[in-house]
Amino acid sequence: xxxxxxxxxxxxxxxxxxxxxxxxxxxxxxxxxxxxxxxxxxxxxxxxxxxxxxxxxxxxxxxxxxxxxxxxxxxxxxxxxxxxxxxxxxxxxxxxxxxxxxxxxxxxxxxxxxxxxxxxxxxxxxxxxxxxxxxxxxxxxxxxxxxxxxxxxxxxxxxxxxxxxxxxxxxxxxxxxxxxxxxxxxxxxxxxxxxxxxxxxxxxxxxxxxxxxxxxxxxxxxxxxxxxxxxxxxxxxxxxxxxxxxxxxxxxxxxxxxxxxxxxxxxxxxxxxxxxxxxxxxxxxxxxxxxxxxxxxxxxxxxxxxxxxxxxxxxxxxxxxxxxxxxxxxxxxxxxxxxxxxxxxxxxxxxxxxxxxxxxxxxxxxxxxxxxxxxxxxxxxxxxxxxxxxxxxxxxxxxxxxxxxxxxxxxxxxxxxxxxxxxxxxxxxxxxxxxxxxxxxxxxxxxxxxxxxxxxxxxxxxxxxxxxxxxxxxxxxxxxxxxxxxxxxxxxxxxxxxxxxxxxxxxxxxxxxxxxxxxxxxxxxxxxxxxx
Amino acid sequence: xxxxxxxxxxxxxxxxxxxxxxxxxxxxxxxxxxxxxxxxxxxxxxxxxxxxxxxxxxxxxxxxxxxxxxxxxxxxxxxxxxxxxxxxxxxxxxxxxxxxxxxxxxxxxxxxxxxxxxxxxxxxxxxxxxxxxxxxxxxxxxxxxxxxxxxxxxxxxxxxxxxxxxxxxxxxxxxxxxxxxxxxxxxxxxxxxxxxxxxxxxxxxxxxxxxxxxxxxxxxxxxxxxxxxxxxxxxxxxxxxxxxxxxxxxxxxxxxxxxxxxxxxxxxxxxxxxxxxxxxxxxxxxxxxxxxxxxxxxxxxxxxxxxxxxxxxxxxxxx
Numbered sequence: 001x002x003x004x005x006x007x008x009x010x011x012x013x014x015x016x017x018x019x020x021x022x023x024x025x026x027x028x029x030x031x032x033x034x035x036x037x038x039x040x041x042x043x044x045x046x047x048x049x050x051x052x053x054x055x056x057x058x059x060x061x062x063x064x065x066x067x068x069x070x071x072x073x074x075x076x077x078x079x080x081x082x083x084x085x086x087x088x089x090x091x092x093x094x095x096x097x098x099x100x101x102x103x104x105x106x107x108x109x110x111x112x113x114x115x116x117x118x119x120x121x122x123x124x125x126x127x128x129x130x131x132x133x134x135x136x137x138x139x140x141x142x143x144x145x146x147x148x149x150x151x152x153x154x155x156x157x158x159x160x161x162x163x164x165x166x167x168x169x170x171x172x173x174x175x176x177x178x179x180x181x182x183x184x185x186x187x188x189x190x191x192x193x194x195x196x197x198x199x200x201x202x203x204x205x206x207x208x209x210x211x212x213x214x215x216x217x218x219x220x221x222x223x224x225x226x227x228x229x230x231x232x233x234x235x236x237x238x239x240x241x242x243x244x245x246x247x248x249x250x251x252x253x254x255x256x257x258x259x260x261x262x263x264x265x266x267x268x269x270x271x272x273x274x275x276x277x278x279x280x281x282x283x284x285x286x287x288x289x290x291x292x293x294x295x296x297x298x299x300x301x302x303x304x305x306x307x308x309x310x311x312x313x314x315x316x317x318x319x320x321x322x323x324x325x326x327x328x329x330x331x332x333x334x335x336x337x338x339x340x341x342x343x344x345x346x347x348x349x350x351x352x353x354x355x356x357x358x359x360x361x362x363x364x365x366x367x368x369x370x371x372x373x374x375x376x377x378x379x380x381x382x383x384x385x386x387x388x389x390x391x392x393x394x395x396x397x398x399x400x401x402x403x404x405x406x407x408x409x410x411x412x413x414x415x416x417x418x419x420x421x422x423x424x425x426x427x428x429x430x431x432x433x434x435x436x437x438x439x440x441x442x443x444x445x446x447x448x449x450x451x452x453x454x455x456x457x458x459x460x461x462x463x464x465x466x467x468x469x470x471x472x473x474x475x476x477x478x479x480x481x482x483x484x485x486x487x488x489x490x491x492x493x494x495x496x497x498x499x500x501x502x503x504x505x506x507x508x509x510x511x512x513x514x515x516x517x518x519x520x521x522x523x524x525x526x527x528x529x530x531x532x
Numbered sequence: 533x534x535x536x537x538x539x540x541x542x543x544x545x546x547x548x549x550x551x552x553x554x555x556x557x558x559x560x561x562x563x564x565x566x567x568x569x570x571x572x573x574x575x576x577x578x579x580x581x582x583x584x585x586x587x588x589x590x591x592x593x594x595x596x597x598x599x600x601x602x603x604x605x606x607x608x609x610x611x612x613x614x615x616x617x618x619x620x621x622x623x624x625x626x627x628x629x630x631x632x633x634x635x636x637x638x639x640x641x642x643x644x645x646x647x648x649x650x651x652x653x654x655x656x657x658x659x660x661x662x663x664x665x666x667x668x669x670x671x672x673x674x675x676x677x678x679x680x681x682x683x684x685x686x687x688x689x690x691x692x693x694x695x696x697x698x699x700x701x702x703x704x705x706x707x708x709x710x711x712x713x714x715x716x717x718x719x720x721x722x723x724x725x726x727x728x729x730x731x732x733x734x735x736x737x738x739x740x741x742x743x744x745x746x747x748x749x750x751x752x753x754x755x756x757x758x759x760x761x762x763x764x765x766x767x768x769x770x771x772x773x774x775x776x777x778x779x780x781x782x783x784x785x786x787x788x789x790x791x792x793x794x795x796x797x798x799x800x801x802x803x804x805x806x807x808x809x810x811x812x813x814x815x816x817x818x819x820x821x822x823x824x825x826x827x828x829x830x831x832x833x834x835x836x837x838x839x840x841x842x843x844x845x846x847x848x849x850x851x
Contacts, residue, residue, distance in 0.1 A: 088813065108618070
């Protein structure tokens with residue numbers, strides 16, 4: 001073990017430039033010839049402005065305190081927020097879940113090996129799921145719960161500005177995929193602790209990553225979408241997609257808007273409109289071909305399913321979920337169906353279930369069951385030979401481990417893709433793509449480098465292993481990743497390692513595979529390499 | 533001294549029961565929390581085998597859920613009896629922690645058998661020259677299970693201490709409490725073995741003590757070693773629910789209410805009522821996107837848009 005990997009609990013408060021650094025030679029090996037370079041330096045301007053004292057990356061922009069008074073303020077605000085976090089009034093949403101993790105963890109570290117960041121980093125101690133939690137627990141027991149002799153019984157940690165800055169940044173060294181929680185013998189949840197720390201910073205200290213907050217949830221509340229598309233722009237864009245893809249596919253279709261009394265309100269991740277219009281078009285083609293009664297809504301936040309509050313802020317989460325439910329209620333639809341976006345699935349279907357009051361309790365479901373029913377119904381003719389290339393399926397954590405939607409998407413790919421193969425492990429035991437909890441939309445400074453080296457490394461390894469019988473540029477291969485965040489992460493990794501060319505890899509959603517196999521659509525809906 | 537030991541024993545039992553009740557009541561009385569389940573959810577009888585759930589169905593809210601107690605038992609029994617999650621995810625630790633836990637289980641069984649024997653004795657079933665077969669079986673099992681449990685717990689606890697001291701991944705997270713707890717078990721079980729070996733090989737004294745406890749008959753304890761054993765045993769019993777070791781019963785809630793808590797808010801007026809309560813809790817978070825708009829409750833804050841476009845007629849503030 002290299003020295004940089006050995007980090008003690010007490011190191012969190014030390015007066016040092018960095019807590020740790022992940023050396024390139026310590027990274028988990030990838031299957032094949034992949035080269036990783038040393039970390040790019042965090043720009044000087046960023047270092048002067050923000051507390052960059054954790055490792056080689058800066059994600060949460062915590063203003064660097066310049067005076068002793070500012071240092072004290074940082075600590076006081078954090079501890080005030082932490083105290084609120086443990087009150088039922090301010091944190092009824094997660095208090096019980098958090099308290100049980102604080103109280104009953106046996107510190108057996110059974111969770112460690114389940115974490116893809118811990119594994120990818122070569123088992124750097126900072127990435128151990130319990131490292132962050134143990135620091136937080138010691139602060140909680142000593143300063144919030146004020147247990148007698150806590151320092152002596154539970155272990156001590158010095159609470160200074162460095163501790164606060166580092167634990168805030170450390171909350172952003174987790175994908176919140178909850179694989180660690182899945183393996184905990186007791187039922188403790190270290191991923192939740194990362195999310196709750198993010199909440200203290202956002203809800204009490206007003207510090208959140210700009211991608212999630214200022215350019216994320218706030219834009220969604222202001223314009224209706226984090227893409228900054230207002231309802232006029234979004235309708236224009238969809239009209240353009242309708243025309244463009246009608247021409248390309250030879251299948252004339254029209255996306256319906258604001259249809260009162262429709263059976264289904266479909267909510268896409270609006271990022272798809274900009275980055276993957278073929279996904280938007282594919283939904284419209286399938287729903288039209290199947291004769292579904294459906295609509296999109298041009299109401300505020302109802303044409304963008306994202307809900308970044310899930311990653312860092314309960315208030316922003318609730319505001320967005322309520323707007324989406326209100327839009328559905330106004331249209332009088334029978335249910336909301338979520339498009340291919342994992343966190344949006346979980347946010348509106350599961351978490352909002354105990355947030356939405358009675359008048360807004362409109363049924364909400366995933367797109368995968370209805371897509372499965374359409375594909376199996378015989379309403380649309382398919383030619384699986386059009387999908388006769390190796391296909392593997394990525395399981396978005398929010399949809400599989402956290403919602404139990406495993407089989408519908410498999411029924412589809414097994415019917416339509418003759419060369420389908422699973423990743424190992426898969427289903428509820430999958431690995432995160434590495435973009436989870438908001439990182440997929442972060443491209444600031446060297447964050448992408450971190451996403452490639454650490455968070456996305458295990459997924460890349462899994463993908464390559466799934467295609468171990470057809471590696472190289474000779475054969476076209478497809479990674480089905482039915483989630484916008486996951487697609488963004490996979491796209492960036494493929495680009496970084498030149499895998500579009502070297503491995504003839506393509507990635508996309510599930511609906512693209514469905515349309516690609518539709519007899520009534522021109523062949524070649526899915527594109528590879530230069531066809532993009 | 534004997535009187536004090538009896539008094540401590542009664543107090544220890546009261547502390548144990550009170551602490552268990554307090555933790556459970558605290559959990560049950562905690563406010564409604566959001567759903568945060570993790571799959572596989574064991575009670576989904578149709579889909580648990582591959583990790584699926586009812587959300588795989590179109591119009592799932594119109595369909596009956598398959599909640600199976602047998603499905604839960606199929607997970608909980610191997611989990612409780614064999615620590616299956618540790619076996620699957622942390623095999624090196626299992627080889628040590630399982631003997632420890634098995635030792636504790638056997639010790640609990642030993643106590644249960646002692647109590648059964650004591651009750652039988654009090655009711656006259658076990659008295660006289662002809663002891664019924666069932667009771668002689670209970671006594672034989674007591675004689676067997678007790679020492680085996682003590683020895684396994686000592687081996688496991690010693691192994692855990694060694695592991696926590698030598699494994700860097702565990703050393704970092706091991707506090708005074710861990711070592712104190714493990715040493716307490718070693719000492720308590722060690723004294724129990726010495727008592728069994730030298731003073732009470734068939735647990736007649738131990739059963740008699742339980743008989744006296746049940747019948748409030750404060751009689752003299754003549755052996756110092758036995759007295760020490762009783763003291764350590766009751767103090768350990770009282771101590772366990774005051775620590776993280778209370779996971780042995782709180783795990784029920786962590787699994788059933790959180791990990792498997794997939795009950796949807798459909799036709800559940802009780803949940804709607806609770807949502808109504810929590811949405812009226814006051815919010816005191818200080819960040820500018822939450823505070824300073826004159827909104828006080830969760831309902832007000834969550835339905836307020838701090839950056840609404842001017843045409844909606846609502847306020848817009850800078851972040």
